[in-house]
Amino acid sequence: MAEECVKVVGMWASPFVARVEMALRLKGVTYEYIREDLANKSEMLLRYNPVTKKVPVLVHGGKPMAESAVIVEYIDEVWKDGYTIMPADPYERAQARFWARYADEKCNPAIYLVYTSAIGEGQTKLVHEAQQCLKPLQKALEGKKFFCGDAVGYLDIVVGWYARWVPIIEELSATSIVTDQELPLIKAWFDRILAVDVVRETLPPRDKLLPLCKVRREQLLSA
Incomplete structure (x- = not known):
């Protein structure tokens, strides 16, 4: 098969x-x-x-x-042989699934609202809300190199796109979501995961993604 x-x-x-x-x-x-x-x-x-x-x-x-x-x-x-994505321990697998769902249901919408918001006072609140959503997720990184330990695993794959998209969203919206003050572990993880060849080569290049995100943001703001 x-x-x-x-x-x-x-x-x-x-x-x-x-x-x-x-x-x-x-x-x-x-x-x-x-x-x-x-x-x-x-x-x-x-x-x-x-x-x-x-x-x-x-x-x-x-x-x-x-x-x-x-x-x-x-x-x-x-494809059981070779690289392992899901944790071997049942509890750790359950935790990875929990945080993946949390990211999709809580963090992603909060980040998207920052991306689609006009620059101004209301945006400050949205940034704060996005940070509050990300802080519980950050706890899953405590004491680890990656979310799943010493190597990229399931949760890293699920949220790995943050490392490419969030800095672009910050630039386009003139905000700072993932900072050393508010989310230091996630910010450091951005650098580590982008240093992994497979991740860096799979995610869209920043110089190609930025103009697309800019046009899309302008379309959403004018709608």
Whole structure:
């Protein structure tokens, strides 16, 4: 089963697609990347993911699956040899899943509100709220190099995109979310995770992502 054809339907600037590609690359799995135009969704995407109609979609042996966090777990279960993504201990696995869901449900929306807010007094409150959301997540880093220990693991993959996107959001919104004063462990983790070759090479280049995020922010502010 693990040797069957693997495809990833994605869009280059999606942090969620980056999760899937990161997991596959850490595992050393060869895959075909199929670029999707989200402004004109293909029949293939709608067939593979008729429920949410979003990327990423992983197709393995002709069977499609959606939702990036679910896909990352699947990759770790199917390709058992080599690099380990999920913690071996059941309790630690449960904790990794808890923080991953927390990040998706609490931190991501808070960061997005900063990205889509106009510069002004109201923005200060949104920055503070984003920091308060990130502080509990930061506790999962205490005493560790990465969220999962000495090497990049499941939670690092789930939130790894923060290291690329958050500094861009800060620049575009003229704010500082992840600072040495408020979130020192996460700020230091940004540098460490971007120093990992697979992570750095999988995340979109900053100089390519910045103009796209700028245009998108302007569109959202003018809507």
